[in-house]
Amino acid sequence: MKLIVTNDDGIEAEGLETLVGLASRWGEVVVVAPAQQQSGVGHRLTTDRPIRVDRMTQSRYRIWGSPADCTRLALSRLAPDGDWLLSGINNGSNLGVDVYDSGTVAAAREAAILGCRAIALSHYREKDRTIDWLLAAKRLEPHLDKILSGTLEPGCFLSVNLPHPDHEGIRLETKQAHVDTSPHVAAYARTGDDFQFTGVYQERPRQPGSDVDVCFNGRISISKIRV
Template sequence: MHFLITNDDGIGAHGINALIEAARELGEVTVVAPDRHLSGCGHQTTTDRPLTATQVRPGEFAVDGTPADCVRVAVLKLVPKIDWVLSGINEGGNLGVDVYMSGTVAAAREAMLLGLPAIALSQYRKRGHAADWKRSTRWAIETISQLIRMQPPEHAFWNVNFPDGELLKEPDTLQCLLEPHPLPIAFDERDGSFVYRSNYHERPRADGSDVDCCFSGNIAITRVPHYRYLPK
């Protein structure tokens, strides 16, 4: 089993190191990740300039592009055989409508568009709480193992969110739907400018959604489809 690993927090992030450690328990690993922090970049791609991939360690490359760029370069040029693409582990949740803004999720979506099974993984944490990356690694090993034993979803990818680390019990792993409600957002006016404001941790949560599942202390697994084919 050969895993391609990427993220949107940059190749030096704690989360990608946790995911590399998890994936190496399950197979061979090649890392192709952005050379900088690009959280929230969505599904941007670079087509107006050359991209450079710099080998930072054996089997690990830093690309001066977005997460989606990293997947494209890896699949088309750097890695001859890939079985699964893993993106993350993002520092912060990627739940509900976050899947449209997240570079972590976009990398998994790009892999799916290129015909590869993919999993995006994120570590939700409450404000002021530190991520326990050792625990995230353990959860990643268990969750990835579970998903690769299943039939890869057709025209879709998996989005996984781990709960906040300060738990009283081990989490259950639940398959759920994306939260349908948008984030509550507002803007404060300061010196003639508009400053974004939102409370992520008090966002709406429909019963059984990925937000409800994750905020309740469980591992949320969501199948994210790309589109539906029209009948011939």
């Protein structure tokens, strides 16, 4: 099995390296990731200029473009025989309407559009706490194993969000969850001509049984999203 790994936090991100190490347990890994931080760029694609590609090793490419650019280049030129594309692990969750502005999710969505099975993986981060990436890998492994050995219908991809519980237990319950469509609270503080967003992510609205609700209650949410 050949697995393409990308992200939106950039090619040097800890979450990417965690996913590379994890993915190598199931087959050959090819990294095609952005040269720079690309969080929040959504499904931006570069069509008006050349995209520079640096081949760092035999199976590692640094892309001077967006996460969706990485997917397009991977599946068209750099690793067209990829069986799965894995995007992440994002340093921060991509829950609910976050899926529309997330570069992590866009990379997986672009893969699904191009006919490749894909998973976006993100890790919710409690305020003022750091993520234990080794523990994250251990928590993800059994669930990824099940997903990668199964099937995924064409035109769909998965969005997986890990919670950030206080305990250090490895096994976490998973739950299939729909994507919460509740909008973020549009709260801004004004100083002169400047407006600063003041919404609190942890206080966002949540629909019962949605990905936001599941993840905020300490379970791994798995959402199937159609392109």
